[in-house]
Amino acid sequence: MTTPVYSPGLEGVIAGETAVSTVESGLNYRGYGVGELTEYCSFDEVAYLLLHGELPNAAQLQQFHARVAAARQLPAPLMGLFAALPQSTLPLDALRTAVSVLGHFDPEAADSSHDANLRKAERLLAQIPVAIAAHHRVVKGQPVVPARQDLGHAANFLYMLRGSEAAPADVKALDVSLTLYAEHEYNASTFAARVIVSTLSDLHSGVTGAIGALKGPLHGGANEKVMDILLAAGGPENAEVWVRSALARKERIMGFGHRVYKAGDVRAGILKKYARGAADTAGTQKWEEAADIIERVMAAEKNMYPNLDWPAGRLYHAMKLEIPLYTPIFAMARIAGWAAHVVEQLDNNRLIRPRGLYKGPAARNVVPLARRS
Numbered sequence: 484m485t486t487p488v489y490s491p492g493l494e495g496v497i498a499g500e501t502a503v504s505t506v507e508s509g510l511n512y513r514g515y516g517v518g519e520l521t522e523y524c525s526f527d528e529v530a531y532l533l534l535h536g537e538l539p540n541a542a543q544l545q546q547f548h549a550r551v552a553a554a555r556q557l558p559a560p561l562m563g564l565f566a567a568l569p570q571s572t573l574p575l576d577a578l579r580t581a582v583s584v585l586g587h588f589d590p591e592a593a594d595s596s597h598d599a600n601l602r603k604a605e606r607l608l609a610q611i612p613v614a615i616a617a618h619h620r621v622v623k624g625q626p627v628v629p630a631r632q633d634l635g636h637a638a639n640f641l642y643m644l645r646g647s648e649a650a651p652a653d654v655k656a657l658d659v660s661l662t663l664y665a666e667h668e669y670n671a672s673t674f675a676a677r678v679i680v681s682t683l684s685d686l687h688s689g690v691t692g693a694i695g696a697l698k699g700p701l702h703g704g705a706n707e708k709v710m711d712i713l714l715a716a717g718g719p720e721n722a723e724v725w726v727r728s729a730l731a732r733k734e735r736i737m738g739f740g741h742r743v744y745k746a747g748d749v750r751a752g753i754l755k756k757y758a759r760g761a762a763d764t765a766g767t768q769k770w771e772e773a774a775d776i777i778e779r780v781m782a783a784e785k786n787m788y789p790n791l792d793w794p795a796g797r798l799y800h801a802m803k804l805e806i807p808l809y810t811p812i813f814a815m816a817r818i819a820g821w822a823a824h825v826v827e828q829l830d831n832n833r834l835i836r837p838r839g840l841y842k843g844p845a846a847r848n849v850v851p852l853a854r855r856s
């Protein structure tokens with residue numbers, strides 16, 4: 484047997500092939516740069532692109548929208564479960580549970596063929612925002628707002644959450660963030676989904692596991708921590724002192740650094756102007772000023788640059804969305820990427836089963852219980 488190559492955290496390891504996206508020379512989805520996608524396309528078009536491989540024409544988009552809009556509903560037992568969960572249940576945990584429950588009710592749950600997986604993916608794309616908004620309103624004791632069939636993914640989510648139509652600028656900003664969050668090749672949650680379905684498990688199991696992986700603050704959970712950090716820093720007056728002392732305490736500044744992008748994340752640059760625009764509208768520019776100061780210190784002291792979560796956390800805060808909703812919003816975008824990878828994995832499957840480098844005791848014999856000291 485050849486000596487296995489070991490890279491802690493699998494850094495730099497090519498773990499599989501993919502045609503869904505690449506982070507080489509800027510992030511692109513199926514060949515299209517994310518900058519152009521945010522400029523010319525809605526998230527709904529991008530979700531179609533990721534799932535079906537090509538951008539839709541007008542008729543394909545209209546049919547896709549009709550299918551997704553028709554699936555914007557939840558089984559009644561799931562609504563009952565939301566009411567039964569402890570009040571303290573985090574929205575992302577409720578979403579993880581919801582996706583697992585939705586698997587029980589999906590008519591094609593056990594069919595993992597290519598076409599059935601795409602149909603299930605479209606249903607999950609439709610149901611995830613409904614589940615986030617419904618759980619949020621149930622916890623608040625507010626009546627659940629039924630989905631609108633005429634609105635796109637971003638607009639319908641804000642409508643279900645707030646019970647009124649959002650301003651076009653809010654819809655556009657959220658839509659851009661969803662496009663940027665939609666896909667990111669072999670990130671931790673997508674890899675988790677691919678590992679799960681490589682055993683010939685099903686899509687709902689893969690997505691449930693992916694949401695669990697997304698939760699952690701080194702991955703999707705970082706966008707919630709970003710606002711915690713800015714609130715702890717307290718504003719522009721104190722930001723420099725705060726970040727320098729946090730670094731001195733060896734704390735991680737969430738929203739900075741990336742396993743792959745060492746010179747900056749193109750997505751952060753794209754979303755920054757939307758975070759700024761939303762802050763101007765909301766009159767909360769002080770968080771943008773504090774963010775600029777922290778960015779300057781992180782570049783000078785750590786040679787470290789913002790990732791997408793840095794502007795996303797600020798954008799959602801300026802839009803007056805509650806902090807525990809930020810990672811679920813990430814999930815309602817990334818479902819497109821997760822499902823595209825699940826389909827790709829199963830189209831050409833091989834069980835993902837790496838090796839561990841053993842560091843335990845040398846081989847030894849069992850001492851029977853009666854003779855153990």
Ligand code: CMC
Pocket residue numbers: 492670700701702703704705734735736737738739740741742743785787790791792
């Ligand atoms: N703030 C301060 N120090 C940092 C940070 C940070 N954000 N990130 C890494 N470091 C330090 C780390 O402490 C370590 O220092 P030392 O060598 O002295 O122990 C060194 O940099 C290398 O850290 P690492 O964890 O080995 O590096 P990595 O390439 O595995 O890290 C990362 C990638 C994203 C986990 C890390 O940069 C991090 O924890 N960032 C904060 C969390 C975050 O923003 N996550 C979102 C990632 S992008 C969007 C997404 O996928 O959700």
